[in-house]
Amino acid sequence: PNSDHREDGLTLTGAYVCAAVRCVPPGDRPTPEEQRACLPYLVRELRMLPNLKVILALGHIAFRAALQTLSEMASERVRGKFLHGEVYRFGPSLPMMVASYHPSPRNTNTGVLSMEALVKVLNQAKELSLS
Numbered sequence: 001p002n003s004d005h006r007e008d009g010l011t012l013t014g015a016y017v018c019a020a021v022r023c024v025p026p027g028d029r030p031t032p033e034e035q036r037a038c039l040p041y042l043v044r045e046l047r048m049l050p051n052l053k054v055i056l057a058l059g060h061i062a063f064r065a066a067l068q069t070l071s072e073m074a075s076e077r078v079r080g081k082f083l084h085g086e087v088y089r090f091g092p093s094l095p096m097m098v099a100s101y102h103p104s105p106r107n108t109n110t111g112v113l114s115m116e117a118l119v120k121v122l123n124q125a126k127e128l129s130l131s
Helices: 032-047 060-074 105-109 115-130
Strands: 054-058 096-100
Touching (some): 032 060, 054 060, 054 115, 060 096, 096 115
Parallel strands (some): 054 096
């Protein structure tokens, strides 16, 4: 089923949605300063999720922010190169991460990200969270 509006009766179960950058800058491109300013909030937010198993990073900005957040949580640098559909495992004390292109109109209208590719990474993240 698709969610069409807030009162459609559908609920989000077993997932949490958050943003790496909390402002909407001109041109939809957050500056490095804006990204750095938001990072402490993301770190605190994810630390409040003790059962977090999987992070689905939608886009390069989210991917880099997740790496920085996990580095803060682990007190050591966590590394990875962005590859759509890739699963990253950082060890038993940190959640796994799945990377995806951002589902923006720019990426979906130009064919960078198809609906099938997005559904595949969503299912991949779901399966990992249930394992």
